[in-house]
Amino acid sequence: MRVAVIQQHNSADLDDNLSRSMAKIREAATGGAELVMLQELHRSLYFCQTEDTDVFDLAETIPGPTTDALGALADELNIVIVGSLFEKRATGLYHNTAVVLERDGTLAGIYRKMHIPDDPGFYEKFYFTPGDATFNDQRSGFTPINTSAGKLGLLVCWDQWYPEAARLMALAGAELLLYPTAIGWDRSDDNDEQQRQLDAWITVQRAHAVANGVPVLVANRTGFEPAPHTTRDSDGIQFWGNSFICGPQGEYLAHAGQDGEEILIADIDKRRSEDVRRIWPYLRDRRIDAYGDLTKRYRD
Numbered sequence: 001m002r003v004a005v006i007q008q009h010n011s012a013d014l015d016d017n018l019s020r021s022m023a024k025i026r027e028a029a030t031g032g033a034e035l036v037m038l039q040e041l042h043r044s045l046y047f048c049q050t051e052d053t054d055v056f057d058l059a060e061t062i063p064g065p066t067t068d069a070l071g072a073l074a075d076e077l078n079i080v081i082v083g084s085l086f087e088k089r090a091t092g093l094y095h096n097t098a099v100v101l102e103r104d105g106t107l108a109g110i111y112r113k114m115h116i117p118d119d120p121g122f123y124e125k126f127y128f129t130p131g132d133a134t135f136n137d138q139r140s141g142f143t144p145i146n147t148s149a150g151k152l153g154l155l156v157c158w159d160q161w162y163p164e165a166a167r168l169m170a171l172a173g174a175e176l177l178l179y180p181t182a183i184g185w186d187r188s189d190d191n192d193e194q195q196r197q198l199d200a201w202i203t204v205q206r207a208h209a210v211a212n213g214v215p216v217l218v219a220n221r222t223g224f225e226p227a228p229h230t231t232r233d234s235d236g237i238q239f240w241g242n243s244f245i246c247g248p249q250g251e252y253l254a255h256a257g258q259d260g261e262e263i264l265i266a267d268i269d270k271r272r273s274e275d276v277r278r279i280w281p282y283l284r285d286r287r288i289d290a291y292g293d294l295t296k297r298y299r300d
Contacts, residue, residue, distance in 0.1 A: 001149060003176075004028035004036045005264040007243040007256045009223030010045050014058075018043055018066065022073055024263055029077040031265050035149040037082040039219040039243075040157050040182040041096070044086070046237065049227040051126040059088035067099055067107060075105030080149040084156065084180040086127070087112070096128040098154050098180055100145045109145035113156040114165065121186060121227070121237055124158070142168035150175040150270065153214070157181045160205050160218070164294065170212035171283075175270060177208055181220040184239035198240055206250035213248045213277040215268050222259060248276040 006024045010017050021042050028036045041047075043066055047055045060066060066085055074081045080103060087097035087110075096113040112131025116124045131141060142165055144151040153174025159165045160179045169177060183201060185194045209216040222241035243256040245266040253266035277283065293299045 001034055001268050001270065002032045003149075003217060003245065003266060003268055004031070004033035005217050005219045005243050005245055005254070005256075006036065006038050006042075007220060007222050007241055007260075007262045007264070008039060008042065009239075009261060010042070010221060010225065012045055014043055018069065022069070024261070025073060025079075025081060026077065028263050028265060029079050031263070033079060033265055035080045035082070035147075037178055037180060037217055037219045038084060039221045040084045040180040041086060042084055042180075042221075045225050046182045046221070046239075047086075048124045048127060049121050049225075049237065051123050052228070055127065056088075056094065059086045059094050061089075062087050062097060062099060062110060063107060067101065070099070071101045071105035071107065074101040074103060078103050080108070080147050082152070082154065082178060082180065089129075093129055094127055095131060096124065096156055097131075098156050098178075100147060100152060100154065103148050108147050111145065111154040111156065113159060114141065115158045115162055117158045142172060144169060144172050144174040153177045155179050157183060160201075160208075163204075163208065163211065166208035166212055170214060174212075175214060175273065176268070177212070177214055177216045179205065179216070179218045181218060181243075182239065183220060184237040187235065187238050194240075198242060201240075202242065202244070205244075206246050209246050209248055210250040210280075211282060213273050213280060213282065215245065215247050215253075215273070217245050219243050220256075222256075222261065248273045 025036050070081050070083050081101040083099045087095040098111045100108040102108040114131050118125040144153045153169030220243045221239045224238050226236035241258045245254045254264040256262040
C-alpha cells in the first residue's frame with residue numbers, strides 16, 4: 001500500500017491553509033497514495049501558544065465544513081484521508097480531534113486526543129477536553145478505525161510520547177500507527193538542547209514501531225509561527241518538521257527535512273508486520289500477570 005504524509009507551514013488564512021492542504025493531497029494521490037495524512041490542526045495556526053477565549057470561534061462541528069470538503073476530495077480521488085480539527089462538540093466542550101474520511105467520502109471515524117499537554121507555549125488544557133465519548137457507535141479512546149486502507153491506530157501529537165497509547169492501539173489490532181503533530185522549539189533553547197529534543201521525539205516514535213511491529217506515520221508542521229503579542233512566555237515556535245514514515249523495525253521509509261513543505265510518499269508492505277512479529281514476538285512474551293501497577297499514577 002502506498003501512503004503519504006503532508007508537511008506544511010500555516011498562516012492565519014484558514015481558507016488558504018485548507019486549499020494548500022487539498023492541493024498537496026491531490027499531488028500525493030497522483031503519486032499513487034491510497035492513504036494521505038495531514039498534520040495536527042492543519043486548518044489554522046497553532047493557537048495554543050496563549051489562552052484566549054476568542055479562539056474558540058475557530059472550532060467547528062463534526063460533520064462540518066472541513067470534513068465535508070475532505071470527504072468530497074476523498075470520494076473524488078478514491079483515497080482515505082486523515083485530517084485534524086478543533087472540534088466543537090457542544091457549547092463549552094471542545095476537542096483536538098483527528099478525522100478519517102473513507103474512499104467514498106463518508107466519515108469512517110474520529111479520534112479525540114487523549115493526552116493533553118499544558119506547558120508554556122502549549123496551553124492545550126485551556127482549549128481541549130480529553131477524548132472520552134463514542135461517535136456513531138464507535139468506542140472512544142485507544143480504538144483503531146476500520147478503513148479500506150486497514151485498521152488505523154490514530155493518535156495525536158502529545159499521545160506520541162506514551163508507549164501505553166501505542167501498545168493499546170496495537171493490542172486492539174491497529175495495522176498502522178498515525179500521529180498528526182504540531183511540535184517545535186522554543187527559540188531561546190540552545191542548539192544542543194534543540195537537537196536533544198528532536199532526537200528524543202524521533203526515537204520514541206520509531207520505538208513504537210519496533211515495540212509493536214507496525215509501521216508508523218508522523219506528520220509535523222514546519223515554519224515559524226509567532227506568538228500573539230499578549231504572550232509573556234516566548235516569541236513563538238519554530239516547528240521542526242522532520243515528518244517521517246517508518247516500517248515495523250523502525251526503519252525509515254521516508255523522512256522530511258526541518259524546513260520547507262514536503263509530501264512524503266512510501267510503500268508499506270503489511271506482510272512485513274507479520275514477518276517481524278514472528279521473529280520478535282513481543283505480544284507473545286508480555287507478562288500481563290505482572291502489569292497491574294500500570295493503572296496507578298505512581299508506584300510508591
